[in-house]
Amino acid sequence: MVGKSSTKILNVCIHSLCKIGNLSKAETVIVDAIRLKCLPDVVTYNSLISGYCNFIGLDEGHAITQRMADAAIKPDVITYNTLIAGARKYCLPLRALDLFDEMLQRRISPDSWSYNTLLDCLFKCGYLEEACKVFSSMESMNVSPCLVTYNTLLNGLCTSGKVIDALKLFRKLQQTCFSLDIVTYNTIIDGLCKSGMLTLAREILNELGKTGLDPNMITYTTVLSCCFRYKKYDRGFEIFSSLSEKRQIDNFMYCAVISALIKNGRFEEANFYAQSMLQYGFEMDQACYNTLVYLCCKDGRLEVALQLVDEMEGNGLKCDSYTFSILIDSLCKMGFLDAAQIQLNLMEMKGLSANLVAYNCLIDGLCKSGAIEKAMKVVNGMRKKDTFTYASLIHSLCKNGKYRLASKFAQSSLREGINILPSAQRVVILGLRRLGYKRDVKKLLDAINNNRHLY
Template sequence: MRQFGAVWALIEEMRRENSQLITSEVFVVLMRRFASAKMVKKAVGGLGRRLGHFTSLLYGWCKEGKLMEAKFVLVQLREAGFKPDIVVYNSLLGGYTAVGKMADAFDLLEDMRRKRCEPSATSFTILIQALCGKDRTEEAMRVLLDMERSGCEADVVVYTALISGFCKWGKVDRGYEVLDGLIQKGHTPNQTTYLHIMLAHEKKEDLEECVELVGEMRKIGCIPDLNIYNVLVRLTCKLGESKDVWWKLVTTFKEMVGRGHLSAPQYGTLKELLNSLLRADKLELCKDVWSCIITKGCELNVYAWTIWIHALFSNGHAKEACSYCLDMMDAGVMPQPDTFAKLMRALRKLYNRQIAAEITEKVRTMAAERQMTFKMYKRRGERDLNEKFKAKRREGRERLVDASGAVVIVQLTLCNRVRGFTD
């Protein structure tokens, strides 16, 4: 609303009440607003009078990629008699690298040394991370050597950035070399370190390499986390054919559940696993997975139950889907309206009036407890199911049109080439 006077008053009130409330993130918000209002000089002038805010002000401009404004703050800082410290320089380094101005970042590093402000481990880390993100990993390795010569010890974060860079750009062997160097230096790799290598193996569909890597993690006491498990689950679902592979997948997932990693954000992994098992006709294994989830006491909401029931239904196991729907309601979870509608349609085809009546009666009771009419619930289920069906039909038609378009393009291209030859 451009009420900047009120903003300054609020900042002053925050400072009086609790100065810790005025964080760097607050200044990012302020800088964004001032920049959009074209009030750069006023922002610098207003905050410049509060000399303790210079560093945060500079950080805010760098975070927003406004490097000219950041340089102006630096000039103001020097004119006010302050000598820029390592925090100021690192903010500028981060700003330069964020917008890809690596030459300016290296010039700033030399300027720091000329002004007797020796680069810190953070300074070198900023440069290494930026170089690794731009496929300049060998330059990043040279910065690492410079870092060590300067007396700054590289930590796990630095080595992980290097491993990430090499793996991202398809140089997995170099990633392993850096990993060996990390261990030889006496550092312990963490889950993120290994994850970058595993993601590279996932791209190449190297399941055995991933399994071996998890074994190496366990040997050094690095317990796999959710991201590691997800890679194994995704890759096994994609490649799983033999019985042994599926058993390994289920064992991995059970371990993941046992460590408490299954919650709502991970339901996508659950859906992928269940559908993959059922498509491979591994119903008993699938039931074993669900039983493990239940017995481990995982808090399952309606979406988890829906994933399981719909997976069964979609893969031709309608009776099992109905049975687990009853289990869901016994657990106090009411099915979504479209789930109920889908099961009722299936039961009508199966002529199983007994189970249909049992499910209907329980749903009717649960609806009454939640102060909703069964008639509205049933109507909403039919409507949602019809809308999903229509959406799938539209998607199918769009894919058909796209495919037809691609065929036309290929035909036209061939025709043009033929014309070219005849001409």
């Protein structure tokens, strides 16, 4: 019984296998099906492309189109939508544009999903101009933007710093027959909040209340995070208390409140909310554990923090860059520099060696404890550095009267295209002048001026 129904069964099997990443089994099933004269169709290969793009890579997914050509099966719009989604997953905007062009060359008409995926990819990768051109081309292709398209455009404009343009688009959408959804409002409120336009964000929030749309957790979390970002702590706590009474809270809101309380030194209240979060029965995710580890470290309960890390890993969650930064910073401030170095080595073993914050915390701790030689070794061994990497070292060297060595590190920083903090510049130059090293002062000033001309 080989026919259309058999191919449908084949497609269900291939889709299921590709969804869980069992591609070798999927390939075996296809071979067996062909042997039984149950031929795969475009749906079969589209599932295969999706699997390869998700679990192996874009090139491997794209290579399936050649197999389709060999089997005389023409790709369709879903084929290319899947490939463009793969380019978005791996942050390959130029490749996404090439795939879009390839689709047009094959005379496959893109749909709104093609444009939505491409726009999202371009915006996420910072290709604002290209994204706007793609959006403008939709009309010539007789594809009408849908609400998802406009939400993608709004989000892209906000994340690109074009919040005023996003607001103008939002107002334009309000005047059309489009029925805006909660995602639209959340997007513009979030963009305005992150840009510090709190009055406008509050205005949009009030408008939301009159639309009949129900604010969701994302809406409240956005407003709450905004209050804390701009130090409107009392207002933020009021909102959280009001939401808590209505039981409209989630673990992310708890984490935001606990972090805000820690920053204000209100550890007793932070611990109260931490216990409340645990009693509420939320599923503990990475953010929850990191927040509790941060609280314990700031509150001086290092052993509890380490126990939490063990518990987190025992529950199948991995320590991330933020976890290690918290631990290393706390160990350094408590004077446990060897333990901090062990955590740094462990971080590198887990493939998180690019975590500058953790390295800078260790360098600062070593410098403050007087272990300048060790600090210099750490700096020299780092592949990636920033302004703060050099700041602690330069100040520490100057404090110990090693102005010429501090000047060398400052010049090394400038050669790497990394600016020096003004305070670090001043202390080095003043020290060199006081000791009469005029030539060294000139070299450093020349390096500083040359670096300014580059930017």
